[in-house]
Amino acid sequence: MDGGPSRTAMMAAGGRAAHLIVDSAPYLFQDTVAADLLGAQAEEVIGYHRRFGDHVVLSGTRAQVNARSSYTEARAGAGFPQYVILGAGLDTFAYRSALAHRIAVFEVDHPATQQWKRELLENAGIDATASRFVGVDFERDDLAAELSAHGFDSGTPALVSWLGVSMYLSEAAIDTVLAVLGGFAPGTELVLEYALPPELRDESGSAFAEFALPAAAEQGEPWLSCFTPQALTELLDRHGFTVAEHVSQRDAVTPELWQRTDTLRPADLCRLARATLRS
Template identity: 80%
Template sequence: MDGGASRTAMMAAGGRAAHLVVDCAPYLFEDTMASRLLGEQAEELIGYHLQFGDHVVLSGTRAQVNARSSYTEHRVDTGFTQYVILGAGLDTFAYRSPLARQIAVFEVDHPATQQWKRELLMAAGIDATAARFVGVDFESDDLAAEVAAHGFNQAAPALVSWLGVTMYLTEAAISAALTVLGTFAPGTELVLEYALPPELRDESGCAYAEFALPATADQGEPWLSFFTPEALTDLLDKHGFTVAEHVSQRQAVAPELWQRTDNLNPADLCRLVRATVRD
C-alpha cells in the first residue's frame, strides 16, 4: 500500500480495463468503467498489457478477474436486494450496472483503500453515492455491526462476494469472517474465490503460480491459504453454509466465450465456490 493505494486492486482493475483493448471479442466481461476510474494510471497499466499481454501472468490475470466478475455479477441478478462486496477495491459495479439503481450496494474495505477510491471517483467525475462505503479493518472491527450501521438489513438475504482476497489470509482469519457471514439472513448467498493447492492445478495454473506467487510474496503479499474443494466445503458447512457448486475459471462463463482467436485461456489455479446460509 502507498498512502491507501492498493496494488492488487489496481492490477485487477487494470486487467478488466485491458481486456477490452488487448483481447478480441467475444469478451468474458465488459467493465466499461475500470479505465475511467483508474484515471492517469489507466494508460500505463493498459500499455503494459498491450506490450507484454501474452505473458502468462498478464493474460492469466485478465482471464481470472474477468471470468470471476462475470460469474458473480450474474448472481446479483437473481432477486437479491442487497449486494455486499468484501474487499471491494476498485470494483465498479455500483457505478456501471443498471442493477445498482435497484439494490443497495455495500463496498467493504480498509478505510485507507476506500479514501483512495473516493479520490479516484471524484477525479473521474463519478458519483460516489451509488455505493455505501463500509470501512472495516478486519483485524479489529465488527463486520456485522459496521454494515448494519450503513443500512444493511440483516433480516433480508443478500449476495456477498469475496473475490481475490482469501488467498492472502490465514485460514483462521477466513474462518473468523465466515463466522460473521454465517449469521446473515438465511438465503444469503456467498461467492468466494479460493486458491487450489499445487496438486490440483492444471498446467496453466502451475505456470501462473510459478511467476505470480514469488512476485506477490516479494511485494509483501504472500499467498497464505489453499483449499481443496472438499476442505472448503467442510469449512463452509461448519459455519452454516450449504455449498451449491464449485466453479472453475472455464466454467465461470459461457463455453463459447473460450472459443477464441487470441491467447486468452482459462487456468485452474483459483476457483469460485457458491454457498448459501442455511435456515
C-alpha cells in the first residue's frame, strides 16, 4: 500500500454504515461508528448503496460484512482478555463496544492503513487510545515481535479475528501467519474468513464473484486463495488448531434476521472457520 486509502477497508466500513440506512430492520449488525469514521467520504461511499443498493455486489457486501462482524463480535464476549484483529482496516469494535473497556484490543494492519485510520479517528473526534495499533508489513515484519512490543501477552489466551483478508493472500502467506498464531497460548480462538472454490459457491455467491472478482483484480487486489472446509481444517490442524465449526453467512446470525422485507439475502461465497488452539 502506498499510503492512500484501502479500497477493501472502505468497502467494508461503507457496507456496515449503509446497512443501517439502506436496509430495513431487523439489522444483522449495528455499527454506529462507521459512518462517522468515514467522515467526508461517508456520503460518497454510502451514496452508492443508496442509489444502487439492490445490485448483487453492494447488497452482497452489506450481507457479508455485517454477518461476519455479528458472529465474530459475539465471540469477543466469551471471556477473552485479549482481542487481536488482523487486517483491522476500519474496524470500529474498540470505539463502540462496551466489551472494549475490559479487553485489550490490538489492531494489526499495514502502517500506511493505520496512519490513514488515525487521521480519520482524529477528524471524527474519536479517542484512538481505546485500541493498540500494531503496524505490520507481513512481508517484512515479525508479527509476534510487534505484538509483544505493544503489550500482547502470548502466554494468555486471545481471540483472533482474521476477516476479509485470506482470499487476497497466497497460501504460503496464510501459512506463515498461522505459524505465528500457533505459538500463542493454548485456548486461543481464531475466527478466519475464507473464500470457497467456485464449485462450492451457491447461485448468489457465484453471481457476486462474477461481478466483484474481476473488478478487484483490475484494481490490484485479486483473490489468490480459496479453500474447501476440509482443506482449511487440515491446514489449521497442522498449526495446532482444532476447528469447532465452519459457518456459512446464513448461519452467522440468528435465523429470524434473514426474515426480511428488503432484498438483503445470504450468499455462500465465503465462510467463517472457528478454531481453538490446542495445548
